Amino acid sequence: MTDGAPTLQVDNLETHFFTKDGVAKAVDGVSFTVNRGEIMGLVGESGSGKSVTGFSILGLVDPPGRVVGGRVLFQGTDLLTLDPEGLRQLRGNRIAMIFQDPMMTLNPVLRVDTQMIETVRAHDSSVSADDARARARDALGQVGIPSPDERLKAYPHQFSGGMRQRVAIAIALLNKPDLIIADEPTTALDVTIQGQILYEAQKLCRETGTALIWITHDLAVIAGLADQISVMYAGRIVEQGMLDEVLDRPAHPYTQGLLGSVPGHNTRGKRLYQIPGMTPSLLNLPKGCAFKERCPHVDLACEAAPEITHPLPGRAVRCVHPQLNAGGRAS
Amino acid sequence: MTVFIIRRLMQSLAVVLVMSFIVFGGVNIVGDPVEMMVSDEATQEEREKVIRSMGLDKPWYVQYGRFVAGALEGNLGKSFVYGEPALEIIIHRIPATFELALAALLLAIVIGIPLGVYAGLKPDTVASKSIMAGSILGFSLPTFWVGLMFIMVFAVILGWLPSTGRGDTVPLLGIDVSFLTLDGLAHLFLPALNLALFKISLVIRLARAGTREVVHQDYIKFARAKGLTNSRVVLVHLMKNIMIPVVTVLGLEFGGLIAFSVVTESVFAWPGMGKLIIDSIQSLDRPVIVAYLMIIVLIFVIINLVVDVLYSILDPRVRLSEMKS
Secondary structure (H helix, E strand, O other), X not given: OOOOOOOEEEEEEEEEEEEOOEEEEXXXXXXXXXXXXXXXXXXXXXXXXXXXXXXXXXXXXOOOEEEEEEEEEEXXXXXXXXXXXXXXXXXXXXXXXXXXXXXXXXXXXXXXXXXXXXXXXXXXXOOOHHHHHHHHHHHHHHOOOOOHHHHHOOOHHHOOHHHHHHHHHHHHHOOOOOEEEEEOOOOOOOHHHHHHHHHHHHHHHHHHOOEEEEEEOOHHHHHOOOOEXXXXXXXXEEEEEEHHHHHHOOOOHHHHHHHHOOOOHHHOOOOOOOOOOOOOOOOOOOOOOOOHHHOOOOOHHHHOOOOEEOOOOOOEEEOOOOOOOOOOOOO | OHHHHHHHHHHHHHHHHHHHHHHHHHHHHHOOHHHHHOOOOOOHHHHHHHHHHOOOOOXXXXXXXXXXXXXXXXXXXXXXXXXXXXXXXXXXXXXXXXHHHHHHHHHHHHHHHHHHHHHHHXXXXXXXXXXXXXXXXXXXXXXXXXXXXXXXXXXXXXXXXOOXXXXXXXXXXXXXXXXXXXXXXXXXXXXXXXXXXXXXHHHHHXXXXXXXXXXXXXXXXXXXXXXXXXXXXXXXXXXXXXXHHHHHHHHHHHHHHHHOOHHHHHHOOOOOHHHHHHHHHHOOOHHHHHHHHHHHHHHHHHHHHHHHHHHHHHOHHHHHHHHHO
């Protein structure tokens, strides 16, 4: 690894979906940097483009989607200019991904050991089947699966949802990647399992220096996990900064809305807050600021597309009226 | 697994028993074989003699009992027409039909699955659209017409392949087979392709539909995210999933291939049992009809059993639930 180069640096990434009804700009000029051992939370509503961002990094966007612009520098190498074979060698090896629905990510007709051993041997065919099995067993042990030797011989349907997600995480860890992209990996799990998995993910990053991008719509998950946070809305990042600062002093009205929507201790008995309106369709975004139709601070200036500004140190905000005195998370 | 197979065997036995009853009863209703056996000028005395010699004067349950007892000893009666044991006549014809059906099945798999998977992976290419259009033709053109066209083009006009019979055969484990000689293979190709055409189309459609469905599943994307090569994703992760419906349908269709190879056998003068059953029905040769139907029942039962076992090999979820119940 090149010293100094961040694990992942995304510059102006653009992924568009060419549908019959027009071009949907699912990812429209997204930039962020993740350093070694750092955890970044990528937050947004459904359809904000956060999952597509993750798939774009790995080159796994299915047609009609296509990455049309930007750079994805992984340890200094631009993944977008890499040939398919070069990208394949990185996938599952240096960059691993964990998916949202553990019930769907493991192949139902293949045994767990098959699915783990092939991941090792796809990247290093010199590893013997026995060594690969030993690594698979260790990885299962690492994510807290009891009696990994027996479980290796099981099929996915013999595991519970939480256990399956652990298997998926174990597969992601097999080749000791430098970057893990986790796409809402705890959404389908119950809260106690979620807590365990978050704890283990954090421990892993601290111990091995693996960088982690945690995609989620759940601010509560991010709050206990990440170092920095990027908030996405309609294919663009609207606010970016260190986790605690953003949560305490959100500057973008959308971030404020998100934080305000989290029920807290002192909201008992009051009507819960929600952001008015709905996420706009990507095919039919409003001119100017995409959030203007739902924003309480909208005025004529919002008719022009807002640029990124830095109203606070270490903070990027895409808004012409950054809110600098507003309160943060409910306490 | 063993328990599962034993239980299935018991069920199969019950099916065979019930079918023997239905077949026996059905054939008895269809017509009176005595009319076929005895000449018009025969006296009443001669008629009754024939009826007694065939055991037709006894009540039906005695006849059925004798039939089952005989069947258990492998004796399904003598053909009225050929004067030989019915079972022997049919068994003599089985290898030809089996060889034809197996060859057709092989063609359906070897041609159908790759084409179907390709059409499923790249649905918008010209090649895929041609494959799908071709499969519609395969479905809708009548077998006998295609068979005649094959003969016309490949045997008559081009003169590349022979059009009738099995060609040279060599014994393999005591059974005469065509596919081991070059001449036999040449004779086998056209009828097998003719019989397979419908199944090829069927497999293409199944494989394509399966591929379209499976390719969008998360586990395929996850397999790619693991950095597996494209060939491993398609050949292992995708194929094993689409094989479940393909094996089920092909297994069941194999019985159909055997039972209904009548048309192809007639067109290509293939000496199998399809031709035999048509002749026997026309002459009301009761023992041959019964023996044929019983053998077909047996074949279907065995095929279903094999399909079930294959199915559980392909899909571990079936294995588990079947073993529990």
